[in-house]
Amino acid sequence: METFIKVTLQLAGGFGTTLALFFLTLLFAIPLALLFAVFAGSSIKPLKYLMRAFIYIIRGTPLLLQLMIVVYLPGIAFNAPLTKWQIFGGNVATSYFCGALFAFVVNYACYFAEIFRGGIENIPKGQYEACAVLGMTRSQTFFRVILLQVIRNILAPMSNEVVTLVKDTALARTVSVVEIFFAASELLRVQFIIWPLFYTGVFYLGFSALVTLLFNMAEKKLSKYWK
Amino acid sequence: MAILEVKDLKKNFGNTEVLKGISFTMEKGEVLSIIGSSGSGKTTLLRCLNFLETADHGTISVEGKTIYDGESAVLRSEKQIRKNRLNFGLVFQQFNLFPQYSVLRNLTLPPELNASKEDINNSGGKTAFRKQLETKGMELLTRIGLAEKKDSYPCELSGGQQQRVAIARALMLTPDILCFDEPTSALDPELTREVLQVIKDLKNSNNTMIVVTHEMDFARNVSDRILFMSDGYVAESGAPDKLFNAPETAALKSFLNNSLN
Numbered sequence A: 001m002e003t004f005i006k007v008t009l010q011l012a013g014g015f016g017t018t019l020a021l022f023f024l025t026l027l028f029a030i031p032l033a034l035l036f037a038v039f040a041g042s043s044i045k046p047l048k049y050l051m052r053a054f055i056y057i058i059r060g061t062p063l064l065l066q067l068m069i070v071v072y073l074p075g076i077a078f079n080a081p082l083t084k085w086q087i088f089g090g091n092v093a094t095s096y097f098c099g100a101l102f103a104f105v106v107n108y109a110c111y112f113a114e115i116f117r118g119g120i121e122n123i124p125k126g127q128y129e130a131c132a133v134l135g136m137t138r139s140q141t142f143f144r145v146i147l148l149q150v151i152r153n154i155l156a157p158m159s160n161e162v163v164t165l166v167k168d169t170a171l172a173r174t175v176s177v178v179e180i181f182f183a184a185s186e187l188l189r190v191q192f193i194i195w196p197l198f199y200t201g202v203f204y205l206g207f208s209a210l211v212t213l214l215f216n217m218a219e220k221k222l223s224k225y226w227k
Numbered sequence B: 001m002a003i004l005e006v007k008d009l010k011k012n013f014g015n016t017e018v019l020k021g022i023s024f025t026m027e028k029g030e031v032l033s034i035i036g037s038s039g040s041g042k043t044t045l046l047r048c049l050n051f052l053e054t055a056d057h058g059t060i061s062v063e064g065k066t067i068y069d070g071e072s073a074v075l076r077s078e079k080q081i082r083k084n085r086l087n088f089g090l091v092f093q094q095f096n097l098f099p100q101y102s103v104l105r106n107l108t109l110p111p112e113l114n115a116s117k118e119d120i121n122n123s124g125g126k127t128a129f130r131k132q133l134e135t136k137g138m139e140l141l142t143r144i145g146l147a148e149k150k151d152s153y154p155c156e157l158s159g160g161q162q163q164r165v166a167i168a169r170a171l172m173l174t175p176d177i178l179c180f181d182e183p184t185s186a187l188d189p190e191l192t193r194e195v196l197q198v199i200k201d202l203k204n205s206n207n208t209m210i211v212v213t214h215e216m217d218f219a220r221n222v223s224d225r226i227l228f229m230s231d232g233y234v235a236e237s238g239a240p241d242k243l244f245n246a247p248e249t250a251a252l253k254s255f256l257n258n259s260l261n
């Protein structure tokens, strides 16, 4: 029983890092994705194609590889390892965490951007035209009429993507971020107890359930109004 | 003075000339039906009047004031267009109500967003202003027989009810000229009747309206004048009886033959 509590606390510490990675990724990836979506739908051709190519590359390669590139490439290729960048004081763990966060943000921004673009393109042209003939400005049209419809359109695909993010955070251990899975592996390595590895599943499952629940509630709230 | 004067309006899409020089005038309170076969440019004409399309040539004047001139870019700034287009209202074939808002909110939102600071101050602040809009909205809903649906959402209404709400929404901004683009062609015959009834009532309260329609009975019985469009031109225009009983052009004759049978 005593070990159980100790293990739980240790894993909870790792899970804190997992959660930090999760929420910070969402916090930065969502606005970045909006920008990407605007660029990818831009009428400036070079910008549009560059953005789409970038999104294509990011979506077409494993996040694992992107993590490695962000965290290790500066050291290998330019002799400027991330740990020497003095990111937020230069603490090694912080440096790795920031590197991983950067990779997560860019990767998820690309996925989100595609979802946003789909959500925006699915709005019937008639909605914009109705706003126009009713004398609304562009920003009124977007913020008062279009935005909520976009949010409704993207809720389901976003829910999938966000639940995937919960699980993807486990990849951060490959670049030395001590998240929950890393913490469990340490217990195995140092104390030879294996069950904490499986116990991590409980944390992931609980958190995924919570995320799904929140999305379902939002969807329900919006679909009360319209089909 | 004519409430609307359209002179030599032309519109191309790429190399296709869709409007080849449309001219007509309307008097206040008049109901003008526009008929013509598919692709003759009826929708494009309404869209040019509402500035959803920019005409390439010609002028549009409302009560003697030129609000659009194909030659002059001055009348084309976004702000100017927004102001000018409020002379017109447009009711779409597909209603285009805002799905996330209740019926009453669909009516009050556009005038609220259009209101200037002065408008709001003159009516005694934001809350009072909104109250006024709601009162006006309820009056209109009562008129079209949908007062009890004020809190419903568009998806809870039948097509005919949605179209009546769309008409009320357009009326909230008191346009000088209300345009309809085939307002009933997405509706069953039964629902068509209730929408046409609303348009008839509007005629009785002296609204000026342009109705693009395939409903020949409506064009014949309700409108004061008919414009027959063919291939980007006004091929024939005049009183309904004249057009229906004594069509002059071959195009109108064959159009009437096809639509009456």
Ligand SMILES: Nc1ncnc2c1ncn2[C@@H]1O[C@H](COP(=O)(O)OP(=O)(O)OP(=O)(O)O)[C@@H](O)[C@H]1O
Binding pocket: B013, B016, B018, B036, B037, B038, B039, B040, B041, B042, B043, B044, B045
């Ligand atoms: N945005 C556009 N781009 C290119 N061509 C267009 C566009 N809008 C309309 N057209 C063309 O202009 C012509 C006239 O179209 P319009 O919609 O005005 O006809 P209409 O008289 O309203 O026909 P209907 O009775 O079928 O509604 C058609 O040949 C159509 O293909």
Ligand SMILES: [Mg+2]
Binding pocket: B042, B043, B044, B181
């Ligand atoms: Mg049409």
